[in-house]
Amino acid sequence: MPPTKHGLGRGLGALIPPGVPAALAPGVREVEVARISPNPRQPRHRMDQDALRDLANSIKEHGLIQPLIVTPAPDSTDLAPRYQLIAGERRWTAAKLAGLERVPVIVRGATPQEMLELALVENIQRADLNPLEEATAYRELVDEFGLTQEQVASKVGKDRTTVANALRLLKLPEQVRAALADETISEGHARAILTVADEKQQRALLRTVIENHYSVRQTEETARRMNEEPKIKVQHATVAKGSARIEREMPAATRALEDEFRKALSTRVEVTRSKQGGKIVISFYS
Structure with a gap:
């Protein structure tokens, strides 16, 4: 019987079972931290600095328990091997803060599309992405790699409606997207604002929500009235x-x-x- 194939939606467990110490995992090797560079397709653009320092302190005391997933970098050679991260950028950054010179890694080949998919899955499973970062990664899979929304949903273990709703957030005005990115408003507020068709009215509603500390329910009700009576x-x-x-x-x-x-x-x-x-x-x- 051929081995069962699993989609990326199951996460990185197919690469290394969770909870398995790095030293015991198959295919693990140690490489110099300086030979690893970030994933150029990393969908996450912000890290919680306090949480990062806590992780660095933990790594300093216990070491890096789970290996990073890397792929050979385009400029890698046999004499001077270099790697790009596929998954584990937060742990890699914390390891550098902790002063580690070498870290455990699993090396695997990966296309640019797979690098984005794996990084996206890892961040989604750990709830590390804000809604706009997640939506932007979906858009990249659709625009750059030609995937349909159904295919994207299958890759990341979501349903198509979730992906479609995430992509709609990218249609919001810049001011609304900025407020969502810095958590001035929640995703629920953003979705309510999105129901207002006129961009000028969307910006006006954003100001009202922020100035009056509206709940999501109040925002939805105001958006409904704006749609019923635009002026x-x-x-x-x-x-x-x-x-x-x-x-x-x-x-x-x-x-x-x-x-x-x-x-x-x-x-x-x-x-x-x-x-x-x-x-x-x-x-x-x-």
């Missing part, structure tokens, strides 16, 4: 000739703010904006 026309009194009344257009985000005040104060509230600023009028009755 709500209201009558606004002016001090022009004869105090004539003119129509102005109120952004839905402002209307949502009025609603919040109205609910909190149980009275009529009007928020008006102008180029110079704005005002809030609160009605009360004797």
Whole structure:
């Protein structure tokens, strides 16, 4: 009976069983840390520095328990072998911080596509990627390597809908993506903002969410109102000739703010904006 083949979605267990000490794992060798370079297709762009220092302290005391997965670098030679990481960049970085000169590795051949796939799977399984990093890696597999969303999902052990929803995050305006990347807003907030079709309104909703500390549920409700009434026309009194009344257009985000005040104060509230600023009028009755 031929051996059973497993997809990448099962993770790196096919390369080295979890929990097996590096010295006992088959095919492990030690190489100089300086001969290893980062994976150029590493999807993760940020590391928690406190967690990295903790890992470095652990490695300093106990050594590197699990070997890194590497592949020969393009400039590698028999006399001067060099390697690129496939998986284990966080452990490699911590090992350097710990002062290790040599680290255990497993060497295997890998195409650029496999390097991205394996790094992506490792990070997903360890929850090391933020939503945008994950989405960007999916996009690279689709655009650069010609995979369908179904194929990407199969590679990383996800369903197609999850991959499709992740890719949609890349359509958000830069300001929203930046807020998601630095965790000013959550993925739930970003998905709610994404339901608003107009980019200008998306940016307006982002400001409202941040300024008012909206929950995901409040963001979803505000987005729903913005879609139902993209621009709500209201009558606004002016001090022009004869105090004539003119129509102005109120952004839905402002209307949502009025609603919040109205609910909190149980009275009529009007928020008006102008180029110079704005005002809030609160009605009360004797």
